[in-house]
Amino acid sequence: MTEVTSVTTSVRPPRVGLYPYYVLVLLMLVTMINFIDRQLIAILSPSIQADLGLTDWQMGAVKGIFFALLYAFLGIPIARLADRTNRTAIVASAIAGWSVFTMLCGATQNFMQLAMARVGVSIGEAGGTAPAHSILSDYFPKEQRGFALSVVNIGVPLGIGFSFLGGGWLVTTFDWRTTCVIMGIPGLLVALLVAITVREPERGRLDLEPPTGRSPRKPSSDLSEILKTARHMLAIPTFRAFAIAGAIAAMASYAKSTWIVDFFTRAHADVPPMYVFTALGLTQAVANTAGIFLSGYLVDRLSKRTRAVYAWVPAICLGILFPLWGLCLWVDSFWVAIALQVPICFFGSTFLGPSFALAQTLSPVAVRSVTAALFLLIINLVGMGLGPTFVGFLSSGLMAQFGPDYSLRIALSALLAGYLVASVIYMRASEGIDADWARATGHQHNKADHQ
Incomplete structure (x- = not known):
């Protein structure tokens, strides 16, 4: 008994003080700014289409594949850099970069210019999430990472909500070009705050893991280390299942978030735009x-x-989403559709926090940024890249036969089955979590672990 007490005391992580919570709130604000700028294209979509004369497939490509391709693939090398250098500097630089390109979107005159500006936004945003997750993993022990990463992810709905409310008011008061410029300014201020006030934490200080004999700074190529990390993580059944399920669920979720304004302005054309922006922003x-x-x-x-x-x-909540979304897309009443957005948004926001938290715990300490970026690569390339793009192309293909309203409803409905598939994969993955957790943390799984 004495021996167990001694070991437990020696590995007890430091108490979390007030400063880590300041960092947590600030990085939540970073996530909020990230999604304000990311979601802005959805709010401005009808105005941009009318001004530039773009089709649904072009808007789908701008919202989806043009943004997701570099965003997904650059996340890993940037994360690899973050695992070896100052993560705070990378996050601050990323915020400044995507904010500038958000402002430049307002100067575009055609499809390709807008697409390239969105590529610029994606390059900046590629450097924001994974290093931030890695920073928090060194400020909070694994028992609190689910909470910490969920708090950071609260910046997602807050950013989306503010984008609807602020961006909606700006575009109805001024125009979409002015809106882009104004909405890019806060990010520059937050970038400065991160650079000045966030201290780089010691890596792995809150974790006890078996010696690996590896140093994150050993002289091997970045590509070899990235591939080694990818092979290691994808060999873990739970990580692999969570990545696949998250990607499938994200296809429907990203399609919904990027086409939601277009859907409501077409399906409920008699409702004033500011009603739509306000209702969606609050929900x-x-x-x-x-x-x-x-x-x-x-x-x-x-x-x-x-x-x-x-x-x-995630499994239970995603299963509930399927009938709710189907009803929302086809109900005639605007207010019923908006009311359904409340449970849809609630249940649809539950899968990322637990997934990211588990991925960080399953990852070796030295490559947590790369692990987060690998997880994001899978989710974003499939979810963000294919979801909005698929809806845009399908809607354009159905436009002549069904018109702009029903073509978009059908295209969005086509992705709903993904929620059920993802729910089944999550549920089946639950059977192997204990074993993979034990291997990753170097502890034998037993009943005492849960007491």
């Missing part, structure tokens, strides 16, 4: 925030009994 901000926070809280609390909860929460 996104409130319901998504509640879903992200509650999912993180539940996972951290219930994982003390069973770590399968990391999969159960």
Whole structure:
């Protein structure tokens, strides 16, 4: 008994003070700015289409594949750089970069110029998420990472909500070009705040993991290290299943978030645009925030009994989304459709927090940024790249036969089955979480782990 007490005391992580919570809130603000600028294209989509004369497939490509391609692939080399250098500087530079390109979107005159400006936004945003997750993993022990990463992800609905409210007001008051310029300014201020006030934490200081004999700075090529990390993580069944399920769910989620304004302005054309922006902004901000926070809280609390909860929460919530979204897309009443957005946003926000938290725990300390970027690569390339693009191309193909309203409804409906598929994959993945967790953390799994 004495020996166990001694070992437990020697590996007890430092107490989390107030400063890590300041960093947590600031990085949540970074995520918020990220999604303000990312979501802006969806709010401005009808105005941009009317001004530049773009088709649905062109807007789908701008919202999807043009943004996702470099965003997904550059995330890994940037994350590899973050695993060896100052992560705070990378995050600050990334914020400044995507903010500048958001402002430049307002100067574009045609499809290709807009597409290239969005590529610029994606390059900047590629450097924001993975290094931020890695920073937080060195400020919070693994028992609190579900909470910490869920708090950071609260910036997603807050950013989307503010983008609807602020961007919607600006575009109805001024125009879409002025809106781009104004919405890019806050990011420059936040970049300065991150650079000045966030200290780079010591890597792995809150983790006990078996010696690997490897140093993150050893003289081997970045590509070989990236591939080695990818092989290691993809060999873990739970990580692989979570990445596939998250990517499938993200296809429907990203398609919904990028086409939601177009859907409501076409299906409910008699409703003033500012009503649409306000209703969507409030439901996104409130319901998504509640879903992200509650999912993180539940996972951290219930994982003390069973770590399968990391999969159960996303599985159950995504299964509920299927009928809710189907009803929302085809109901005639605007207010009923908006009311349905509340549970849709709540349940649709529950899968990313637990997934990111589990991925960070399964990852070796030295490559956490690369692990986060690898997870994002899979989710974003499939979800962000294919989801909005598929909807745009299908809607354009159906336009002549069904018109702009029903062509978009059919295209969005075609992706709903992805929620059910993802739910099944998450549920099946729950069976192997304990074993993969034990191997990753170097602890033998037993009942005492959950007491």
